[in-house]
Amino acid sequence: MAIFIAVSSNCLARDPKLRIREYDLSAISAADRLQARVELTRIFRKAGIAISWETGRSSAREAHNLDTSPKRICPAVGPAEPLVVRVIPRTPTDSVPDALGQSLPFACYGVKVTIFGDRVQKVAGRAGVSMPKLRACALAHEIGHVLLRFRDPPHSEAGVMLGLWHRSDYDLIEHGAFEFTDADAAAMRTTLLSEGLHERPSQ
Numbered sequence: 001m002a003i004f005i006a007v008s009s010n011c012l013a014r015d016p017k018l019r020i021r022e023y024d025l026s027a028i029s030a031a032d033r034l035q036a037r038v039e040l041t042r043i044f045r046k047a048g049i050a051i052s053w054e055t056g057r058s059s060a061r062e063a064h065n066l067d068t069s070p071k072r073i074c075p076a077v078g079p080a081e082p083l084v085v086r087v088i089p090r091t092p093t094d095s096v097p098d099a100l101g102q103s104l105p106f107a108c109y110g111v112k113v114t115i116f117g118d119r120v121q122k123v124a125g126r127a128g129v130s131m132p133k134l135r136a137c138a139l140a141h142e143i144g145h146v147l148l149r150f151r152d153p154p155h156s157e158a159g160v161m162l163g164l165w166h167r168s169d170y171d172l173i174e175h176g177a178f179e180f181t182d183a184d185a186a187a188m189r190t191t192l193l194s195e196g197l198h199e200r201p202s203q
């Protein structure tokens with residue numbers, strides 16, 4: 001079922017739309033999950049990208065399908081396909097230290113973004129920020145890696161695509177002011193419009 005979160009949109013008719021199918025395998029409340037979705041929707045709206053949400057069943061095979069083949073480089077999924085993300089309860093033992101999630105930008109099927117629910121909870125408590133807001137920013141960052149996947153280096157000097165977040169960034173997150181840079185936003189829109197990882201903009 002598609003869920004469209006009602007927000008006062010600044011998106012123009014020509015702005016691309018990104019469908020996200022979320023599998024939440026963590027145990028957060030429905031209210032926190034909704035708050036995270038609203039926050040992520042707001043972050044992308046500021047970047048000129050409209051988000052629509054679908055909720056996947058946690059038992060679905062797709063939620064556990066990871067294409068980690070290093071030799072495969074697939075184009076972004078087509079217009080009919082959503083971007084598949086998931087939140088898992090426990091951080092894998094082989095994850096990058098302190099990372100809140102990971103992405104598979106070149107995956108040909110299955111999950112492209114995974115967020116580590118326990119680590120988001122832990123860092124939110126340590127940094128004194130709202131867990132749903134931090135989860136939204138972590139998700140936005142990893143989705144950014146998918147939409148900016150040919151860029152080298154993958155991180156930016158400022159904004160959501162910063163490689164390391166510091167006190168000042170957590171303050172922005174808490175105040176709902178952590179955003180993509182204009183350059184990152186433009187590059188993501190270009191990817192969506194050129195590679196088909198979007199719904200067609202309304203006319």
Ligand SMILES: [Zn+2]
Pocket residue numbers: 141145155162163
């Ligand atoms: Zn990153």
